[in-house]
Amino acid sequence: MRESGALLVSLILQVCAGQQQEFKFPDNIQALLGSCVEIPCSRTSSPTDAQNIKVVWHVKPAPLGERIIYSTDVSQISQNYRKRAELVRLTTKDCNLRIHYVERQDQRSYYPQERKVSFLKSVSKYVQLEVTERPPDPVLYIPGEVTLGETTTIECMANYTCASSPPTFNWNIIGPHATEKNDLGDGKWKATSKLAYKPSEAKKDIIIVCTVTYFGGKVATAIDKVTIQAGQNAVDQKAGETANQYIGPVIGVICVILLLAIVFILWRTLEN
Numbered sequence: 001m002r003e004s005g006a007l008l009v010s011l012i013l014q015v016c017a018g019q020q021q022e023f024k025f026p027d028n029i030q031a032l033l034g035s036c037v038e039i040p041c042s043r044t045s046s047p048t049d050a051q052n053i054k055v056v057w058h059v060k061p062a063p064l065g066e067r068i069i070y071s072t073d074v075s076q077i078s079q080n081y082r083k084r085a086e087l088v089r090l091t092t093k094d095c096n097l098r099i100h101y102v103e104r105q106d107q108r109s110y111y112p113q114e115r116k117v118s119f120l121k122s123v124s125k126y127v128q129l130e131v132t133e134r135p136p137d138p139v140l141y142i143p144g145e146v147t148l149g150e151t152t153t154i155e156c157m158a159n160y161t162c163a164s165s166p167p168t169f170n171w172n173i174i175g176p177h178a179t180e181k182n183d184l185g186d187g188k189w190k191a192t193s194k195l196a197y198k199p200s201e202a203k204k205d206i207i208i209v210c211t212v213t214y215f216g217g218k219v220a221t222a223i224d225k226v227t228i229q230a231g232q233n234a235v236d237q238k239a240g241e242t243a244n245q246y247i248g249p250v251i252g253v254i255c256v257i258l259l260l261a262i263v264f265i266l267w268r269t270l271e272n
Helices: 002-016 230-272
Strands: 028-032 037-038 056-061 068-070 087-090 096-099 109-114 127-132 139-143 150-159 170-171 177-186 190-196 206-213 219-226
Touching: 037 127, 056 087, 068 087, 068 096, 087 206, 109 206, 150 170, 150 206, 150 219, 170 190
Parallel strands: 028 127
Antiparallel strands: 037 096, 056 068, 056 109, 087 096, 109 127, 139 150, 150 190, 170 206, 177 190, 206 219
16 A cells, blocks of 8 residues: 555656656647547657656547547547547657547647556646648649650659658659658658650640659649750751751752763764
């Protein structure tokens, strides 16, 4: 009995002394309806302590039965969030919350707490989740001119907030391509698809389409029109073709003149 009382006093003293586990997470984050979102969260405890700490994610004042979005004790989780919410841990300090297949009613405020003292800890910070219906518009970047026979790197960029499930890219033009991910902070990420495009034929105008597909199936498209310029080799080749068009007839005329001159000389020779 004394040991239980001492433990309770110790927990209270930890909270009052400000030693309660602290969490770092953004103030707000956007989530695409039907997609997924990952709210970044980290703890200040040492790796050894972190392994033994159970984190519970709560919903800011909500109806009874909807107050817990994630817990290691599945029976505590709101029915609506079971199998849709999970903890993503890349390190022992991580407490990232992932929500699958975001719904409209997920637009709420959330906060994490250490399970063993959650009933003692007052909450002053929340993360507001904003649910959007349309994905952000991707950005298509085409540097300078696109020249026949030369390689141009074309980029398509898209923002997202589900770190472990970046969007996929599809192009209407052919060329080797790769995707890069960049952490913009506070749960915001940017994916960039870079395609090396080498046109093989000159066209007055060509439409370039980049299609971005997000987790859950929503699609966004970026479109741009460019003119393929003739390269120096093509210009030289065209000039050569034009010269050949004139050289042939000129040589023919010269040959006729020479032939007439020979005939004239022979005729004069026979007369004499």
